[in-house]
Amino acid sequence: MLKSRIIPCLDVNEGRVVKGVKFQNLRDAGDPVELSFHYQDQGADELVLLDVTATRQERIAMLETVERVRQKLSIPLTVGGGIGSINDAGRLLNAGADKVSINSAAVRNPDLIEAMSTRFGSQCTVVAIDAKKQGEIFQVLTRSGTTAEAIDAVAWAAQAEALGAGEILLTSFDRDGTRSGYDLPMLSAVTEACSLPVIASGGADSVAHMVEAFEHGAHAVLAASIFHDANMTVGEVKRKLAAAGIQVRTD
Amino acid sequence: MIQIINTGVANIRSLQAAFDRLDLTWNLTVSAEEITTATHVVLPGVGAFAAAAESIDQLGLRKAIIDRINHRDSATLCICLGMQLLCESSEESQSAKGLGIIPKAITRFGEGVKIPQLGWNEVRPVDNGPYLAGEAYFANSYRLETAPDGWGAAKTDYGGTFISSIWRGRTLACQFHPELSGTWGESVLTQWIEGITC
Numbered sequence: 001m002l003k004s005r006i007i008p009c010l011d012v013n014e015g016r017v018v019k020g021v022k023f024q025n026l027r028d029a030g031d032p033v034e035l036s037f038h039y040q041d042q043g044a045d046e047l048v049l050l051d052v053t054a055t056r057q058e059r060i061a062m063l064e065t066v067e068r069v070r071q072k073l074s075i076p077l078t079v080g081g082g083i084g085s086i087n088d089a090g091r092l093l094n095a096g097a098d099k100v101s102i103n104s105a106a107v108r109n110p111d112l113i114e115a116m117s118t119r120f121g122s123q124c125t126v127v128a129i130d131a132k133k134q135g136e137i138f139q140v141l142t143r144s145g146t147t148a149e150a151i152d153a154v155a156w157a158a159q160a161e162a163l164g165a166g167e168i169l170l171t172s173f174d175r176d177g178t179r180s181g182y183d184l185p186m187l188s189a190v191t192e193a194c195s196l197p198v199i200a201s202g203g204a205d206s207v208a209h210m211v212e213a214f215e216h217g218a219h220a221v222l223a224a225s226i227f228h229d230a231n232m233t234v235g236e237v238k239r240k241l242a243a244a245g246i247q248v249r250t251d
Numbered sequence: 252m253i254q255i256i257n258t259g260v261a262n263i264r265s266l267q268a269a270f271d272r273l274d275l276t277w278n279l280t281v282s283a284e285e286i287t288t289a290t291h292v293v294l295p296g297v298g299a300f301a302a303a304a305e306s307i308d309q310l311g312l313r314k315a316i317i318d319r320i321n322h323r324d325s326a327t328l329c330i331c332l333g334m335q336l337l338c339e340s341s342e343e344s345q346s347a348k349g350l351g352i353i354p355k356a357i358t359r360f361g362e363g364v365k366i367p368q369l370g371w372n373e374v375r376p377v378d379n380g381p382y383l384a385g386e387a388y389f390a391n392s393y394r395l396e397t398a399p400d401g402w403g404a405a406k407t408d409y410g411g412t413f414i415s416s417i418w419r420g421r422t423l424a425c426q427f428h429p430e431l432s433g434t435w436g437e438s439v440l441t442q443w444i445e446g447i448t449c
Contacts, residue, residue, distance in 0.1 A: 001372065001373065001408055001409075002368065002370050002371070002372050002389075002409060003370060003371040003372065003386065005370050005371065040433070045370070045371055070264060070265065070268050071268050071271060071272070072268075072272075073268075074269060074272065074430070074431065074432070074433050074434070074436060074437060075388070075431060075432075075433055076265075076388055076390075076428075076431045077265075093262045093264070094262075094264065095264070096264040096265060096268060098262070098265055098390075098431060118299075120262065120298065121298050121299065122367055122392065123367050123369060123390035123391070123392075124262065124390075166367050166369060166390075167367075167369055195365055195366065196365060196366075197365045197367075197369045197370070219365065219369070219370065220370065249371040249386045250386070
């Protein structure tokens with residue numbers, strides 16, 4: 001049986017992990033390589049690196065970061081943030097990413113999904129959807145949540161699937177940073193409308209929140225602060241998930 | 252020296268990094284002679300069946316790969332699409348011609364499961380295999396349904412059972428990605444390197 005995945009996410013700026021990371025046993029809590037290896041060691045099933053830089057020069061630094069993390073990591077690596085073209089995606093895959101996540105650029109140009117899945121395969125084409133509740137629908141947001149699009153997230157996920165996406169990374173803008181749990185109605189709506197694996201993101205503060213997400217159709221959960229703040233290790237989270245009846249990898 | 256066949260359509264960086272971590276030297280090759288003489292050869296594979304099969308033919312490598320596996324039993328590792336290429340054909344690309352070492356057709360996962368299969372799943376060797384049972388990372392929409400005669404096999408469940416790896420002599424083919432399967436995956440690579448015999 002396929003295991004439910006736990007995926008820590010690191011925000012990277014100029015080759016350094018940003019957001020507070022409070023591990024005590026790391027020499028350097030801002031080094032993406034050391035932190036990635038630390039999470040792998042704890043039992044992370046995958047890792048996401050999110051490039052939060054703004055300039056082209058800093059993007060080149062991201063390629064070096066991906067190369068350095070890849071050398072050390074023996075689990076899958078997804079890279080997202082600011083990918084605008086098939087060439088951007090190709091450079092990240094060459095640097096060692098296994099999957100590339102596209103967001104705003106896919107909304108602007110849905111053909112990019114098809115181009116990526118044709119060239120590199122569905123299995124490395126992740127479509128990231130940021131959305132918030134707006135009346136009766138979940139409205140898609142782009143440009144780091146600053147731009148509201150006239151698109152329904154549920155319909156967009158189905159379209160992404162039809163264009164060849166292999167996975168959806170679904171982030172609730174309403175819940176992100178609130179620590180109040182994943183947006184379960186949105187998660188249910190998307191997993192019912194689309195037959196791709198969906199990674200739930202935004203709002204996790206406890207194992208109970210992760211259990212809820214898996215019960216509402218998530219194939220994986222993304223979490224940042226719950227791990228960065230060292231409230232719990234990935235291993236502790238997985239042991240508690242297993243006790244709650246969720247099938248997780250135990251190797 | 253491990254020769255990694257560079258079909259040009261596969262993302263092989265993770266595989267190179269895995270060999271680096273094991274302190275093994277590797278080289279990318281498109282040479283039939285190197286494929287024939289190397290102690291270890293890897294046929295990697297990410298991407299489409301037809302593109303990889305065409306690439307093998309354009310590079311003139313078909314015969315060298317088949318001879319290596321069928322006639323000389325030199326250490327050969329086929330990963331993901333590389334395993335599928337050993338078969339005759341695939342539902343993914345009806346007209347493309349596989350290597351035909353295994354008289355089987357690759358099929359798409361059926362109804363009732365998310366496609367692609369993305370994530371970790373259990374691998375259970377059904378014969379005395381070269382490696383222990385474990386959990387491996389998969390990223391595939393197509394699979395081999397039943398084991399070929401004369402090969403050992405490991406099975407995995409995903410909407411029914413499929414064949415997650417097969418081995419014969421010093422050839423090992425895995426539908427999963429050992430290079431992305433943590434310490435267990437590294438142990439699979441090490442066992443292949445050191446010379447499995449079944």
